[in-house]
Amino acid sequence: MGRPQNTIWIDGQPQAADPRRHLLEVALELGLDLPYFCWHPALGCVGACRQCAVTQYRDENDTQGRIVMACMTPCADGSRFSIHAPAAQEMRQGVVEMLMTNHPHDCPVCEEGGNCHLQDVTVMTGQAERRYRHAKRTHRNQDLGPLVAHEMNRCIACYRCVRFYRDYAGGTDLDAFGAHDNVYFGRAQDGTLESPFSGNLVEVCPTGVFTDRPYGEDYTRKWDLQSAPSVCAHCSIGCNTLPGERYGRIKRIENRYHGEINGYFLCDRGRYGHGYAQRADRPREPRWCGETVTRSAAASRLDAVCGSGRVLGIGSPRASLEANFALRQRVGDACFHRGESADEQAATDAALALLRHPAVRIAGVRDAGRSDAAVVLGEDVTQTGARLSLALRQMVRQDSFEQADAMQVPRWQDASVRLIAQETRSPLFVATPAPSDLDALARASLRAAPPALAALAGEIAQRLSSPEGDTLATGIAADIAAALLAAKRPLLVTGCGCRDAGLLRAATRLATAFHAATGRPLDVAVVFPEANSAGAALLGGHALVDALDAMRAGHVQTLVVLENDLFRRVPAAELEPALARVRNLVVLDHVDSPTAQAADLLLPAANVFESDGTLVNFEGRAQRHFAVFRPLEGAPRPAWRWLQHGGSFDGLHQRLAQQLPALAQPDPATPGSDFRIAGTRIPRQPHRYSGRTAMHAARDIHEPRPPQDHASPLAFSMEGAPPTAARPSGLAPVVWAPSWNSGQALHRFQQEIGGDLRGGNPGIRLIVPLDVTDAGNDAEVAGATGRTPRADALVPLHDLFAAEELSALAAVITQRRSGRDTLRVHPDTAARLRLTGAEMARLRIGATTLRLPLHIDAGFARNAIGVPLTLLAGAPLSSDFQLTGDGA
Incomplete structure (x- = not known):
């Protein structure tokens, strides 16, 4: 990677190692089988499980060595280790034996069977005999809602769940209770997990404590699922997914790692929103x-x-x-x-113009997580692009990493870095019409209607253009400008959520001012x-x-x-x-x-x-x-096949x-339909796929020929290139490697753990910056509204579990939705419109009339009326409207 490398010795073999990485990562990247539990690439190391024990020697003359934990051991130059030393192997086996004393051994009925990290490690350590003959500790399971099932008796106390849920995703309703060998991971009482990322517990947990509830109710073993690389269709972030199918039904969605987009995690809408695909009322026959x-x-x-x-x-x-x-x-x-709709198209076109501006560098999810100052302008990112909001939660930790670097504490020592940081956060500013869950992390938050937010962007731009003056800058505008100028990797996050093209044009003016002041393009992420x-x-x-x-x-x-x-x-x-x-x-x-x-x-x-x-x-x-x-x-x-007269997908x-000429450039990660490995296609079905000849026997006793795929190098079959073959990263339908049946096999397919996939991350960038001469003059860019000015502005309210058309048709997503549709206004706005005592309100937008409960919210923007997006039904936000109380 171009970095200085140390030389370490593992079982007598010299190996190059990055001094900034710990031994466990280096060993796994080298293809060595070293078991672990508590470590996760995105969560860092805490050394809690003691499973990655190895023997470290002082020098080449030391024959006894000492036991150390690989995840907590840096790769100092000249260090000598052994994974296969008898003492290390005995300890790893002993740890598994102790963990299994209270385990129910219910693999045949466990949803994780065959996809279980605990199974991988148990086999890897050679622990095959159970010597414990006493009563097992038992726990009462909790009802955690429609998405995640709970079986606490399988827990090995690795703490991964709370470290992800609380420390990484910012959830507050899941915790560890108890102590010693009687620790309980769950909620204080039964109830639906509140985090929009709760489904990741299914993949984070190395056992079967947290499992995919809908999948468990329509279950098929991992090796009997047919899969193919896919992309989430529920928002514009474009997270990569691995859907699993059996009997013509999508059984589950798993995260498909992409180094620049979703990394290791998905939001719950992307993971559970697939229910629309098998609805009984879906059109299946031409009419x-x-x-x-x-x-x-x-x-x-x-x-x-x-x-x-x-x-x-x-x-x-x-x-x-x-x-x-x-x-x-x-x-x-x-x-x-x-x-x-007219508002959508205007906002989308303005967003595309923003990304094409020469003063802008397009930022992805990984870029957002690595920025050191960020401004969220007008977009409730958790509701419209949830995976991006998860990255912003990591962005506020950048200052803590720099503090750790100064104290020479490795960034992977998660507990130490958090201890050093205390409450230190990188600057995050949130300016939106409605409260956001990112407010708790923000240095400052502002609630304002879209026209006022556009004006704020103009004030920030003015402050960037003349940092010595303060006549036009409000307090928060000056703070934001100062933070952007001081940052090494500043970020602006905005989007089309407000359906306001003027807001996006104001963001373009802000980026232009930053570029003029610093000579650097501004990182910008725009949610479509x-x-x-x-x-x-x-x-x-x-x-x-x-x-x-x-x-x-x-x-x-x-x-x-x-x-x-x-x-x-x-x-x-x-x-x-x-x-x-x-x-x-x-x-x-x-x-x-x-x-x-x-x-x-x-x-x-x-x-x-x-x-x-x-x-x-x-x-x-x-x-x-x-x-x-x-x-x-x-x-x-x-x-496309209905619409075109014959022809192929490739044509x-x-x-x-x-x-779109950019599409003509080859994507090495996703080659065309003529790609083959040793003359064979890549099978969608695992090599252990079973029941193929009996699956459709109820319809036809003759085994049908597998469907032929002329649009891709994949095959609807279990025959083809073996799963160990080197496959392009965009064509991997399953994550599997010898000794690693669970998703932990992913490290075998990465250039480096937590980095890019081998062969590159899939996808081709189509948007390129325009030349400065083509970018339009600043007066046009600064044109601030796009809506007819008026006293109050209509603001679409987004709900992660209701606003998107397809996922809203999934039963579990409907169950996950909390609350009811309401019209939201600030108390001052309610008083001016004489709505203070009203419980119901009637909103007329052109020819559309809505009658909804009225929610008077002191946290909402003044001079704004919040309307659920799903009820707007394309009504132009710039049209005349009237809001009145309705006591009927």
Whole structure:
């Protein structure tokens, strides 16, 4: 890696070692099998479990040595160690034997069986005999909600759970209780875990204490799951995932490591939001005028309705690039429209312009976690891009790492670093309309409506441009400007959550001022509305409002809607009369939405688990997702296949690359469909996959031929390249290595532990900065609003477990949601609008009327009215509105 290396000796062999790393990491990176429990790459070392014992020798003449813990031992030059020394092996085996004294030995009924770190270590240490014959300690399990199941009797007290939940993710409702050999990890009382990252306990726990509850209720062993590399479709962060399928159902989602995006962790929406894929009401058969038709008849009908009269196409920010492009080719550039509301499109375009500005360096999740000062402007990141908010929780620790460096304490000594830091935090400023869970970490927080936040950004820019003056800068603006100028890696986080293009233009002005003052680009992370909003913006298209105008005028014979519920984009009072003027409404979707129900021709589309495609995330990274399985019943097929006349996925992708030339560059981590290893494809099924010949016997006694995949180098089979073969990182459908059946095998596939994957991280960056001459003048950039100025501003309220269309259809996500929809206002705003005594309120936005409980919140922004995003239904935020009390 270009770093100075020390030479250490392990079992008589010289090895190069980074002096900043501990022995356990170095040994694992070298491919040595050294067991451990309490250490986790993202959590650092505490030396609690004593499982990674090795023998350290003074010099080459020392034959006895002493026992040390590898995770707490730095790799000093000339150090000598032995993993296989009898004393070290005996201690490691003894530790496992002691841990197993109270373990229930219930592997056959445990959800972690075959995917268990404890099993790996028990076999690795050779502990095969149980000598303890006395009564076992037992615990009462807790109900921790719909996502995570609890079986405390399997616990080995490694403390990983509380270290992740409390120290890393900032949760407060899970803790360790008791002492000695009677420690209990759980809540003070039964109840749903409150953290939006609680599902990571399933993968963090090395045993089966915390397990995936929905997966346990529809269970299949790890080796019987078919998997493929995929991308989360529930927000714009673009976390990498490994969905597991059996019998045509997605059984679970696991984290797929990506060094620059999600790392080791997912949010709960990404992990548990897959329930929409197997809903009973999902469209599975083509329908024409309410009647089921065959696939061939539906394709013929599509050709017929698209061959006469004017045809318009409406794309989607949740559909893949390929599907949107196929629709665009089908209807023509002049008739293709982006499927976003006016506010969404304006905000998305402003966000894309911000990322293209030469004063900006696009920041990813890893960049955010490593920054040393950050400003969150207008975006409730936990609700709109949760994985980014988890990175910001690590960002506030950067000052503590620098203190540890000054005291020569290794950063991996987690407890020591936290002790040194005490309450020291790197500067984080949060300026949003509504309270955020990041407020507790912030040096300062501000609640303000979007226009006031845009003004704040202007004040910060002014302060950056003239740091000696303070006539225009408020207190928080001066503090933010000073922190940005003092930081080595400052970060601005903003997004489209407020649906306010003016706020994003103000952020561009801030970045421009920082660049002018320092000569450095400002790191900027922008959260987009949906999984492929950035991709849809890059592809381009006309505004949705133009399509509505043509429909109302009666100029549209056929309307083709791609994976989009227009009733979420346009108020029903405006949309229904427009649809009534269209003769043929064609809808391609995998969701039974109101738009799908109104279709004349409904074509069941494959979802992200059933199709190949490309999604562009918030940093402009194009990432491939691969079909996990082919649908067992009905006619769902990829939308791009419905739309194009024959042809292959590769051919479609090549034509798409002509529109987006950056896509033409090769991605070594995700090669094309012609890639082979020793002439074979990469199997989606593990080499221990069972029951393949019997799985479908109830339907047909003849074993069907496995589906053929012409779109990727993967195979719907267990035959092919062995799991030990060197595979590109973007084509790894399972994490497995000899001796490591659990997900801990990941260290075998990384360049260095916690770093990039071998062969590079998947994805291609599509957004490149414009030249300074193309960036537009500063007067345009500074144009501050995008909304008509008025006394109060409408602010969309986002809920991680309700706002996103697909995950909101999953039953467990619905159960996880807490509270009810309310309208939120500040007490001063309520008093001015004479709402102080009202329990209910009525909000009229254009033709849309909402009647909701009123929540008067002193923590909310003044001069703002908070409305749940799901209820806005595309109502323009800039339109006239009226809020009144409703006592009825």
